[in-house]
Amino acid sequence: MVKKRNKLEIVFEIIDILSKETLNPTKLAMLVNMPYDRLKKLLEELIEKGIIQFEEQGRSKVFMLTPQGYKLYEELKKVRKILKDYGILD
């Protein structure tokens, strides 16, 4: 049985992917493995929190981490092992 990912796990995956490259939402949805409509809501939430931002490139949007997002990524990497030990992160 496939274990359902929690919100933190999905957010961490998004941040991890965007720390390596800027992506359009379609490719991001594919890499994160979740439907676009659910991802869209999450991306909006992350934009509101100042973790990610987007740039218009022609007709599509490209998402990337903000400087605050990079800081959060570094901090999340520091606490990742602890969170894994408690089953909060996979």
Place this chain on the structure above:
Amino acid sequence: MYLYITILLVIELISVSAFTYLSILFVRVYRKIKLDSILLYTIFIIFLLLSQLSGVFSIIIPDTRIATTLYIATSSFAIAGFTTMLMLSFSSNNLYIFIPIFIASPDILAGILSTLIVLKRIKGETRYFLSLLSTSYYIRGIGALLTAFQGTLLTLLISETIRATAAVLLSLHHTAQVLTYGKEKE
């Protein structure tokens, strides 16, 4: 004995420093990400820090009575922390069965301790207000257990009402005692 206390204190201070560092780190992460799981974990770490601090002060403070109170606070903070941590597992496994027992036992213990205080020490009208507060803790503890086993939320609501009423009466009573002190003398 002195060597033992010194070593114990050093160990406790190391853990206090580590928990302080972790608390600051997790508060910073939570402020950026604002997710429930991080918040609960942060609360858990802070409670463990408070537990360790109580432990340190229970060693340092020479007054036996204050030291005993802090010694009890050590485990109370730890219980609160572990309960917070259990909340994270609430929907994913069967540990929720034990949560009401964790929640109920400090209440029942608070009830027993306050009853003992009423019986042993308290005089005047304070006795009635503290008895009311004591009763509310028993109802609260029983209510937590009943709710867990398909009971009614009404018990919890009643106990909270009694507790709030008793607390406000007790505090107002003591405030009135302070305020009327000079006047009585006159």
